[in-house]
Amino acid sequence: MNANDFNQLIKKVKLGKLVGNARYLHRSAFDEISVELTDFIHLIANALKIPEDDWNIIKLHTQQFRLSYLNYPAFYNDSYPALHNSITVDLVNKTQKIANYTETENAPILHRKELFISPNSEYYNEFVSITQEGEAAGLYENSRIIGFKKSWERIIHQNG
Numbered sequence: 001m002n003a004n005d006f007n008q009l010i011k012k013v014k015l016g017k018l019v020g021n022a023r024y025l026h027r028s029a030f031d032e033i034s035v036e037l038t039d040f041i042h043l044i045a046n047a048l049k050i051p052e053d054d055w056n057i058i059k060l061h062t063q064q065f066r067l068s069y070l071n072y073p074a075f076y077n078d079s080y081p082a083l084h085n086s087i088t089v090d091l092v093n094k095t096q097k098i099a100n101y102t103e104t105e106n107a108p109i110l111h112r113k114e115l116f117i118s119p120n121s122e123y124y125n126e127f128v129s130i131t132q133e134g135e136a137a138g139l140y141e142n143s144r145i146i147g148f149k150k151s152w153e154r155i156i157h158q159n160g
Helices: 003-011 027-032 035-047 124-136 149-159
Strands: 017-019 022-026 057-061 066-071 085-090 095-100
Touching: 003 035, 022 027, 027 035, 035 066
Parallel strands: none
Antiparallel strands: 017 022, 022 057, 057 066, 066 085, 085 095
16 A cells, blocks of 8 residues: 555545544444455554554544554543654654653543544444543633643633
8 A cells, every 4th residue: 555545545444533734543443444454554553563352543644644543441431532652654664653641640641532433333332421521621612732631631720
């Protein structure tokens, strides 16, 4: 697969959370995207020996031939799970960057989990409720500052 094919396949994906120049998708929703894209994601993971248990969110970069395998082990259990590790693969330069957030006090935090999964998921309504609760509490008013654990905890504390 080349960069243009990759970009065209990503453009067809309507599911997932779009943030900047990337679309994030939970692995459970792969049955709702093209088989070709799903197979490519797994092909790269297998080629780099990234175990299935080491990632559950894929970040598809929309402006680059790049993808990131993200591991949020508490995705289903925590309302706002923290990122444990990521592997970003640059398919042009054939490099990878590994980041480990387990030792940091300020890991990235996920919000609006319902956007990462299929609306047909058994968790969808629960995740929508979590988001609605956060919205009602005013937690999402300044989305620029809620992406990391310390800021997020400060916002929660300020809003009760």
